[in-house]
Amino acid sequence: MGTVFHKDAHLWKNIKQESAHEMAVAARNNSRRLQIAALAIQSGNGLLLKGGKEGRRSNAALHKVITSIMPDIVGDKLIGLVTSRDEIPDLLKLDDVIDLVVPKGSNRLVSQIKESTRIPVLGHANGICHVYVDKSANIDMAKQIIREATTDYPATCNAMETLLVHKNLSCNGGLNELILELQREGVQMYGGPKASAMLNIVETSSFYHKYSSLTCTIEIVEDVFTAIDHINKHGRHVRVLEIIFIFVIIITNFIIGLCCFI
Numbered sequence: 001m002g003t004v005f006h007k008d009a010h011l012w013k014n015i016k017q018e019s020a021h022e023m024a025v026a027a028r029n030n031s032r033r034l035q036i037a038a039l040a041i042q043s044g045n046g047l048l049l050k051g052g053k054e055g056r057r058s059n060a061a062l063h064k065v066i067t068s069i070m071p072d073i074v075g076d077k078l079i080g081l082v083t084s085r086d087e088i089p090d091l092l093k094l095d096d097v098i099d100l101v102v103p104k105g106s107n108r109l110v111s112q113i114k115e116s117t118r119i120p121v122l123g124h125a126n127g128i129c130h131v132y133v134d135k136s137a138n139i140d141m142a143k144q145i146i147r148e149a150t151t152d153y154p155a156t157c158n159a160m161e162t163l164l165v166h167k168n169l170s171c172n173g174g175l176n177e178l179i180l181e182l183q184r185e186g187v188q189m190y191g192g193p194k195a196s197a198m199l200n201i202v203e204t205s206s207f208y209h210k211y212s213s214l215t216c217t218i219e220i221v222e223d224v225f226t227a228i229d230h231i232n233k234h235g236r237h238v239r240v241l242e243i244i245f246i247f248v249i250i251i252t253n254f255i256i257g258l259c260c261f262i
Contacts (some may be wrong), residue, residue, distance in 0.1 A: 004204040092117035135168040192219030
C-alpha cells in the first residue's frame with residue numbers, strides 16, 4: 001500500500017503541520033492494518049483490530065475496504081473493528097475465545113495488558129531485534145532475511161540490530177557471504193568481542209544499542225543455546241523460551257525485541 005494524496009489537498013486548511021517522518025509513520029501504520037488482516041485471512045484466523053482514536057475515520061475506512069472484499073464463504077465478520085478503549089477490558093477476559101493479543105504502545109500499556117489477561121500476549125515496548133544464523137542454515141535464505149531485516153526500513157523500531165552467527169560458518173565461508181551481503185547494501189557493522197577480533201571491525205560499545213540506521217552488530221556464538229542465552233540477556237523484554245508460537249511465514253521486520261532463527 002502506498003500513500004495517496006488527494007488532488008485538492010493543496011486547498012485544505014492546515015490544522016497541524018506534519019513532518020515527513022510523521023506522515024511516513026501514519027502511512028506505515030495504516031498499511032500495517034492491511035498486512036495484518038491479509039495474514040489473518042491467509043492463515044484462517046479471526047481478527048479484531050483496534051486503532052488509535054486519532055485515526056478513527058481512517059480505521060473505519062480501512063476496515064470497510066477489508067470486509068468488502070471478503071468472499072461469501074468466509075463472511076465479513078472474520079475481521080472486526082474495536083472502536084472504543086472501553087471495550088478492551090471485557091475482550092481481555094475472553095481467554096476461551098481469543099488466542100493471542102498483540103498490543104502496540106508504551107511499555108506501561110503492554111505491561112498493563114499482560115497483567116490483566118490470561119490470554120497469551122505477544123507484547124513489546126523497547127528491545128533489540130536479533131537474527132541468529134545456525135550452522136545448518138540455507139545461506140541464500142539467510143542473506144535475504146538479514147538484508148531485508150536490516151535495510152527494508154532501518155529507521156523503524158523493528159529493524160535488525162544484532163546478527164548472531166554460529167561459529168562453524170566462520171570456517172566454511174558462510175560468514176563471509178553474510179558480511180558481503182551487508183557490505184553491498186552499505187550497512188555499517190560493529191562486532192562483539194569475538195566478531196570484532198575475527199573480522200577486524202570496531203567493537204560495539206553496547207549490545208543494547210538501537211541504531212535506527214543502516215547499522216548492525218555482529219557476534220559469533222558457539223551454538224543455538226548460546227544464541228538463546230545472548231538474546232535472553234540483551235533482548236530486554238522478550239525471553240526466547242517463552243515464545244511458543246510457530247511462524248509458518250517468516251516476517252523479516254520484527255516486533256520490537258523479537259528474534260528470527262534461521
